[in-house]
Amino acid sequence: MHRFARVAAPLLLAIAISNICVSQSTVNPEISVIPRFLVETNDGQKLDQGKREFSQPDFQFQELELAIQSYLNPFSRADVILTIPGPDIEANKLGIEELYATVFRGLPLDLNLRFGKYRVDYGKLNMVHPHAWPFVTQPLSQARFLGEDGLNDLGISASILLPTGDVYSKLTVDVLRGNAIPHAAGIADTTGANPFYANSARLMGFFTLTDESDLELGLSALTGIHDPYNRDRFWYLNGDFKYKYRPSMYTSLVLQGEYLYNTRSAAQNQAFMPFLDAAGNPQTRTINSSGIYVYADYQFFKLFSIGGRYDWSEAPYSKDDRAAGVSVFAGYYPVEETLGLRLEYQHLKTDTPASSTSVNTILLQVLFSLGPHKAHPF
Amino acid sequence: MKHVLLVLLMSVALVASASATIRVVTSLPDLADFARQIGGDKVKVDFIVRGDQDPHFVEVKPSYMMKLKSADIFFTVGMELELWASQLVDGSRNANLNVVDLSRGIQKLEVPGVVNASLGDVHRFGNPHYWLDPRNVRVIVNEMIEAYAKVSPGDEAFFRSNADAYLKKLDGKIAQWEQVMKPFAGSKIITFHKSWSYFANWLGLQIVAQVEPLPGIAPTPSHTTELIQLCRQGSIKAIIVEPFYDMSAPEQIARSTNAKVLQLPTSVGGVDEAKDYISLLDYDTNTLAAVLK
Secondary structure, eight states, rough: OOHHHHHHHHHHHHHHHHHHHHHHHHHEEEEEEEEEEEEEEEHHHHHHHTOOOOOOEEEEEEEEEEEEEEETTTEEEEEEEEEEEETTTTTTTOOEEEEEEESSSSSSGEEEEEEEEEEEEEOOTTSSGGGGGGSOOOOOOOOHOOOOTOOEEEEEEEEEEEETSSSSSEEEEEEEEESSSSHHHHOOSSSOOOOOOEEEEEEEEEOSSSSSSEEEEEEEEEEEETTTEEEEEEEEEEEEEEEEEEETTEEEEEEEEEEEEEEEEBBBBBSOHHHHHHSOOBBOEEEEEEEEEEEEEEEEETTTTEEEEEEEEEETEEEEEEEEEEEEEEEETTTTTTTEEEEEEEEEEEEOOSEEEEEEEEEEEEEEOOOOOOOOOO | HHHHHHHHHHHHHOOOOHHHOEEEESSSHHHHHHHHHHGGEEEEESSSSSSTTTOOOOOOOOOHHHHHHHSEEEEEOOOTSSHHHHHHHHHHTTTTEEEEEETTTTTOOOOOOOOOOGGGGOOOOOOOOOGGSSGGGHHHHHHHHHHHHHHOGGGHHHHHHHHHHHHHHHHHHHHHHHHHGGGTTTOOOEESSSSOHHHHHHHTTTTEESSSTTTTTOOOOOHHHHHHHHHHTEEEEEEEEESSSOOOOEEEEEEEEEEEEEEESSSTTTTTTOOOOHHHHHHHHHHHHHOOO
């Protein structure tokens, strides 16, 4: 009996360990690490001294993205995207960029439900992580109206496919915590009132034009309270398009653009200075402003792509604060999506009532992708 | 009266189920051909990847999700050839979709012991290009019959009868293809990607190298030079390239040696002549035999 136990025990232990290993490998989520680094130089740092010269190229850590993703059960999956933002690689701490669960199967009307903190389905670029952009810099209109991190908030999202035959069309509606818009967050809410939710919606249609080309069109709207004291509301209306022509595995052309229109009532400007009427009394004004970007990205061989982008944007609180930019960029991906180099030159002109400046910037971005992070859909 | 109503309702339900068409989507057009052969007029078949596209890399398009949205069955090659498939299935929101991995009964080749990215795009469950050995079609067809019978049990005999007829026809073609390729057993060839392992294993061909230095990795100058040396040393007559790969490196090798570059499709529709699976293998075997002569 003892002899049997001596032989059997290690065997049973080995079987138990192997079972644990097998079950772990089947339940472990997919883990990916995607860091981005940047070398940047621009000729705008000594403009106040009357000098226009390029600065010494600056090595920067842009961001690290740690993606942990998997199915929770046959009906839902979870996505956790943790980030360490740049530029200070030593000082910054790991934060939550996205943390959400999606129920994609089993709900009535084939409803798709998402809850947690996530990049909102608003416009075309907002849901695409920066590592998947073909350029280095964020489009001006996105940065000015949605903020550096895009429209990313706590909330609940529901989407439904519309009965439009063979055409894929989707309506997404979100209820959001409401403080993702940077200018709203800039006004600290100490009113103690109930939270002012924001609401977002997007209607999109996907059209197959030929075997090689597709077109996506979208309309989005976002509304919320940007000033909790005066309960002033803003509306963002957005139209977007993406056209892709892929005649072969190694060649593709992407044309994409978005136009964002902002309208808001405001009692103060971006510097928190109250608007006054002619008699010096506080006044609420309606501010209308907008922004646009359009880009083209041409992949001419498996490893290379080139492109250009035009930006123009006013500010959320002022039509007189304007910026326009032209960028040209090139991408080199020596081994699929595991390693990428992007070079961008941007000429940026900023006009405010007080000043007008133009700056030229050259950026080299290096990134790698460790792990199975999947490609973003069309 | 109640009984009459009940009988009427049951009759309508029976007629409806008997005449219902099984909606099938396959990842590859080759599988679509098998699905049609077996299902006959009781199935409606569509597919995702065209024959002139690389099945490894497929853009996750909403239009593909629409195909799956109304489907009953989605047949896949499996073995992680279609890494994009799960995004399409989830995006389809079709809770009733039956996803069938056809590789279950396949005798798998090149199953790696260790898998990591330093080895290139290695498939951890083995080489998934098994449909290029026509002897594997019997396994594929049996899986399809099982899946069809689950959706429409009353038609199982019909599916089996279609399958028997098709496999009989295929057996005749297999004998013919083997006859055509018999004189070239043991011939050395180079392929661009490891898509031809099952095909070579079936016909006794010897694949001595790939144009890709590692699976999925673009040709490098040093590896191309090595292949030129290899071709000069050995009697390699053919370099097989799928229609969707870049021809520059294979053509560079061919220019410096006696080897010929052959664009051979791995799937139906890869060239105009490959209208179905049988004409695909007709084209591949005849074209290769002509070069190996």
